[in-house]
Amino acid sequence: MKRYWWLGLVFIVALILPFVIGEFWVHVAVEILILGLFAVSFNMIFGYMGQLSFGHAAYYGVGAYATGLLMVKASVPLPICLPASMIAAGICALIFGYFCVRLTGIYFAILTLAFGQLMYYIIFQWYSFTGGDDGLQGIIPPDFLFSATAYYYFTLFVVAAALIVIWYISESPFGYTMRTIRENPDRTRFIGINVKRYMLINFVIAGMFAGLAGGLWGPFNRSIAPDLCNWHQSGTPVFMTVIGGPLGFFGPMVGSVIYTFLMAFVTGFTEYWPLTIGLVIIFVVLFMPGGVLGFFEERVKIIRARALEVGAGESSEKENS
Amino acid sequence: MDTSLLLSQFLSGLSRGMVLFLIASGLSLIFGVMNILNFAHASLWLVGAYFCYSFWVLLQGYGFGMWVSIGLAALTLAAIGWVIEVVLIRRVYDRELPEQLLLTYAMVLIIGDLIKLTWGVEDRIIARPPLVEGPVFFFGIPFDSYFIFVILVGFAVAIGLWWFLQKTKYGHIVRAAVFSREMVSALGIPIPRIYTGVFVLGIFIAGLAGGVQAPVGSITLGMDMAIVVQAFCVVVIGGFGSLLGTLVGSIIVGEIYAFSILFWPQGALVLIFVVTAVVLIIRPWGLFGTPMRA
Structure with a gap:
């Protein structure tokens, strides 16, 4: 656990962040967390299972609509909506993932x-239920989460808890089975593992966490639209993961920081x-x-290798003299 | 529901299918030979439509202006395709699938903004010459005469491509490359040059499709976004790398759209994706593809 001391540091920085930055950047930070969770859930399929999902936004969108509809039409409190979002997205992922x-x-x-497009057009066309392309407005978070800072802390804890769960899943025997399937599905089958069932379970879990991220988005943005399901939205976690690096657990999160921060910065003037x-x-x-993480790991390796070379060179010189 | 209405709906589905075919045939060819799924294909199609508009504005004084513009748009796009292949696509031949997809996806975003920078946000409309301005009548049912031209171009390109692939030496090389790149390369044929040629040909057809599309209605930003996924559906239904499959797939998708508009308007696009998903589940290699590369 000693290797992960920096995680505690990141968490402490995240805790004091709202006292340092203005309200605009607190909004950006919430966005980073939500989209980061979305990207990490995508990477359960991409990085760990080795398959590229280009419709992951379907589960994000279903999660967003589950929370949005429950809050707007039935005034269900947010803490109950979020698990409902996970379940709705999980069911959707089970049906689609089966195929x-x-x-x-x-x-x-x-x-x-x-x-993903199927889901998008269903939400888009089902005017009476989802509001069609008007989307859903007035998804107001409860009073104690109304301010940007409060919602930031709420999101921080939910996302942190979700990341811990995903971390345990990825380090469990199940997580290593996923890596085995990625490396060689045939051999995995030979040792008696039902590859398809494992892949489906992973797909459903990934869909559930995407749904959770979607559920967090609605009350943050105060409204949702069918575009949350569209294929551009499915591209976002792919970008984040590739920018950050797909092979590390935190790659997608790093990608989300870079992507979202850059977006907030760039859209400021163009x-x-x-x-x-x-x-x-x-x-x-x-x-x-x-990705960025892979790039820096590579640099670190090169620097370390050089340091070793220099060290080896010095010692051999001593031997010669 | 009388037969004449069904006939007119059939013809409009056919013309829609033909536009899809023009886009999807290049997409399928590029994927079949180069194994690269070009997300930006429809974006380049839209660029072709905008170029057609610009050429048409320049040639407005002449009666043949629109027809020449369509050809010029296709040629311009072929040149753009060549630049893209040499500068970008060539560098990712031996990369993994996700990286290739991302590269072409990034091109979608870049091209979309470049269109906005060049042509602005307003819709563009080409006024058609008198020959294709009014409707023609089939059994007393009015039908847009320009759609006849679209259908003819679609079939002409289908026949042209078939002739190229089946009857010419380069066509044979391209077909051989679909089956085994290593073998083609071992026979001393420079694979990169074949790749460049196929990519340029694919984008040329996309440009032609854009030019043909331009006078249909208004040219709008973001038109490419919905079309590209439908073109994927066509290629999936027909089978990657199969010309006949792409033709049949386009007609199926065009007709599904035309007839569900008649019976179940909300479900038109949903139905296309349902059919695509069913084909992918039952026959991932498509109706006319071969399971070899699945």
Whole structure:
């Protein structure tokens, strides 16, 4: 556990953050946390299971709509809405995932994309229930969470708790089975593991946490729209994960910090945010294939290797003299 | 529900399908040969439509202006496709699938904003020449005469591509590359040049499709976003790399859309994705594809 002392540090910084930064940046921080959780849940499928889901926004959107509809139409309190969001997104992921895990590679990506668009058009067209393209307005969080700072702390604790759970899942035998499936599904089957069932369980868990992230989004933004389900939204966690690095647990979170911070910064003085992020992604894909975390790990390795070389060089010189 | 209404709906579905075919055939060709799924294909299609508009504005004094603009738009897009292939796509040939997808996805965002920077946010409309301005009548039912042109272009491109792939030497090389890149390379054929050629051809057809689309209605920002996913559906239903499959897939998707508009308007787009999902689940390689590369 000694290796993770910096996590405590990050958490303490996150706790005192609202006292240091203005309200605008507190909003950005909430966004970082919610989208970060969304990206981490996406990475359970991408990084750990090795499949690219291009429809992960479906579960994010279903989660957002579950909380939104319950709060607006039935005035259910937020703490009950969030688990409901997870369940709704989980059921949706179970139905879609049942078919998706039968495919791999490009076909998995396209089927998840097709299901994502299916969900988008259902929400978009089901005017009487979801409000169609008008979306849902007036998703007001309870009084004690009304201020930006209060909602920030609430999100921080929910996201931190979720990340701890996902961390335990990824370090459990189940998590290592997922890595085995990623590396070689055939051999995993040979040792008697039901690959499809494991993949489905993972898919459902990932969908549930995406739903939780979606549930947090509605009361934060005060409104939701069908666009939360669209394929652009599915691109966001992919970007974050690739920017941050898919192979570390915290890669997507780092990606969320970079992506969301950059977005808040860039949209401050230009409307051409897509152009900016597009160029950033091309740069990362071409020159930093392991993402930012991978890039720095590589640097650290090189520096360490150099230090070792220098050390070895010095000692051999001593021997010679 | 009389037959003449069904016929007119069938024809409008066919013309919609043909536009989809023009986009999806390039997409399918590029994926079949290069194994790269080009998210930006419809974005380039939209660029083609805007270029067609600009050329049309320049040539407004001439009667043949619109027809020439469509051809010029296709040629311009071929040049743009060449630049994109040499500068970007070439660098990711041997990368993993997600990285290739992300690269072309990033291109969607960049191209979208570049269109906004170049042509602004207002809708653009091309006034058609008299020949295709009014409706034509089939059994007394009015039908947009320009759609006849769209359908003809679609079939012409289908036949042209079929002839190229089946009858010419380069077509044979391209088909061989779909099956085994290593073998083609071992025979001394420079694979990068084939790739560049296929990409340019695919984008050329996308540009032509954009040019053909331009006079249909208004040209709007963001038109590409919905179309690209439908083009994926077409390619999935027909089977990656199969020309006939793409043609059949486009007609299926076009007709599903046209007829569900008639019977169940809200469900039109939902139905397309349901059909796509069903095909992917039952036959991931599509109706006319081969399971080899699944």
